[in-house]
Amino acid sequence: MAADFRRGRLTPLGWAALVIGAALMLAPLTWAVLLSLKDNAALVGHSEAALHGPYTLDNYVAIFGNSLTTRWLLNSTIVALGQTAGVLILASLAGYGFARLDFPFRRTLFVIVLIGLAVPSQAVILPQHELFAWLHLHNSYPGLILPGLIAPFGVFFMTTYMRGIPRELDEAAMLDGASRWTxxxxxxxxxxxxxxxxxxxxxxxGAWNDYWWPLISATRSDMYTLTVGLAAAQMNYAQTSGLGYLMAQAVFASIPIFIVYIIFQKQIVRAMAGTAV
Known part of the structure; x- marks a missing residue:
């Protein structure tokens, strides 16, 4: 079926299966958007009111004027971008070291990195929490960013990719007088x-959707990320402004993810297909 899809030769049954699958996947998102566009009072009696008008943007306007959602959005953006930049830098340097340099215990260290892939974050949460408390990094951006820089998958990924680059390129560059760094x-x-x-x-x-560590490290509401902030709003549903407002927050929080996916969809598809390496 995948080969037929690439060639544009799907049968009517195949197209029907794709349409049904897409509809099932889009249904929750569509329902959330419809709820976010309804007045909260209209949803008190029954949520089926979202299926018909009138619709309003009041819930989205309220996000910017009467909540900490914009602050949570800023926090998530800073944390996600900080972790992404840090992982790229560290994983690239480590990957080059493992793939190109000969140093003592190189294989042993790489095995330790691979073992890190099997260690869940929950297993080290207590010492990690105590360490960051001792360093007074809780409720701070470094406290939210630094744990995400431990990325054994990133090191393994970059090492594997760099091993596929011919070593003749290094040798040619060094013959021309280039240093290791150059x-x-x-x-x-x-x-x-x-x-x-x-x-x-x-x-x-991963950083944008992370919930576990921000829940532990951020105890002040102004340092919540979007995932923690929205979860707190849901757990205190009786104190929120209503279902429509809650759904507007959820849709608003998803917008950056859609933007990232639209821009980098080719890379995501390649990675899922295993052709990025």
């Missing part, structure tokens, strides 16, 4: 743009 910066790094784009997208999405 070779990495001007020769190897530009060739890893596809891998870096893929890693950046998945790191950004």
């Amino acid at each position: 070779t990495f910066w001007k020769v190897i790094l530009p060739l890893t743009v596809p891998a870096q784009s893929t890693l950046a997208v998945f790191t950004f999405l």
